[in-house]
Amino acid sequence: MNSTTPMSRPQGHPKPGPETTDDSARGARRGSSRDIPAGLEYQQVVAATNPAWWRGVVAILLIVAGLFVFTIPVQIVGALLNTSLGLVDPSAPPAFTPITHLTNLVGVALLIPWSMLVQRWLFGVRPGSLHSVASHFRFDVFGRAMFFLLPVYTIYMGVMSLGEVKTTTWTPIAIVAAIVVTILFAPLQSAAEEYGFRGVVFRVAASWGAGPRMRLAIGIVVSAALFAMIHMAADPWLNFYYFTLGAGLAVITWRTGGIETAVVLHVRSIGRVRRCCQAVASLVERLC
Template sequence: MTTTTRATRGVPVPHGVEYHRVLVGEKRRVGRGILAIALLLAGLFGSGAVLYEVGVWIDGLIRPDGDVGPGLTPVTQTLSLLSVALMIPWSMLIQRWLYGVRGASLHSVISSFRFDLFGRVLLILVPLFFIATAIHEYSRPFGTVHWSPTDVIGVLLASVLLVPLQATGEEYGFRGLVFRVAASWGRGRVTSLLLGIGVSTAVFSVIHFASDPWWNVFYVAVSTVTAYVTWRTGGIEIAAIIHSAINLSTFMFWIALNADLAERFDRSPGGVTPGLMIPVLVILLGVTVVVWFRTRRTGPVLTPSGPSATGSDGRTPVEVSGASAV
């Protein structure tokens, strides 16, 4: 009976630990962790390749002239974004399969998505990142191409609906699963944290295949800040907002400006200057400072201490502190 219940419910989340240390056990299980990361990347690139080919096939049926407009179509944009969004369930499945811990624990230390925290921070950060992107675009005009009304409407709709899911998928994969897996290789709290941030940042940066040093600085900065915020607030919510706001504001301006996407996706040396990244980096620094200031006395939000730690309102102290972390 006990064995059946355990297999059904999975390994319980340990009490009173930081978000990234949920998978820490008596053994480091480095080989299992490498397998988890390999499976995550295989799913990411495998689904991307398959859905891209499906998109090309569909476009061949509806665009017999072979015109792909600005470099992508509403179909390929939709399927490429969906392929990354699939990292959300895929990360949860890998964690449950290899570690026995319920996939829902990737949301936060209370194993659920904290919409109250998400909503408050969303209203603050999204406008700031749109302003930063506007400064970036104004500072250095890029090339343009012809976008048909169909491409504008279709890509815009796909982007608004799916870019947040695409960006959130990356957060669950890298600031969720990879962060935890790498952190489980360390014994001490500091070692665990440094391993988690370092490995997740390295993997996230490498998969973008940028040869321009400043693009890599940008990826390292985004990954480090979102991992830090996930650690301090005990969940993925704010990291998802940061990543979604950056990606969505970028696509919105590209569409509005009829951007040449071949030029915009170029990550070779000289593709960007450090000055263009300053507005976004300033916001990331500001987010880091605010999160540290708001959690400086309580420390990082932890998983609940147990059933006895429930207050009169039905919430545990960690739920209260998690909701007011920022």
């Protein structure tokens, strides 16, 4: 008798039952409207459709292209608004304004619906499955992550930013606008990268593996490598940071069965949150 102890099941995955047979796994196949079969891990949803390898390549190219292409028209609109409102001098080099900040975040946030569309179009998998193995955004998981992580990170970022008050020519209204934009839209930008890279890329890369463990390893490495590449950092250590961050978020996505916790961690990791804390400190200095 084999006495090997089975691996623990990642959080959020129902216990396997009759639904986990090969026939039921085809419920995730292209064109099917069925939910994710019970016990199927997050990164294996696309693999269950048995896609051709080239579909994964096309999906990754579309995700990376969307990340950059969607920002162009949004930034053009932002530039026109900056000029029409007199916030920038058209003859001077481009200036960073709260509107510029907003358009940068919104342009990336458009990757959320685009990722869902790519998954549906190429693999026939329900868009809602990108949230989690439950096929919906689990607000209870998201809430717990916020409850435990947000206070710690807020204190940490605040303390780290207190000694970094930067001189700015922005008015107090502009500083407040930038803070509000960061609070409302930075989470969407972070979520977009999670849906694109820990969602679509993680899944399609995993579909190239021959077994569950190989799929997991390939999915983590490929998604983390692409995540580091899109940041185009010149510093090797910064590239290493992005790779390890991407790999860590992929592992968290696998273990929790969804992107909710990864979104919370990603929001904390982006520099815009730290700049938001610096903006608060700058505002206090201007008003006092």
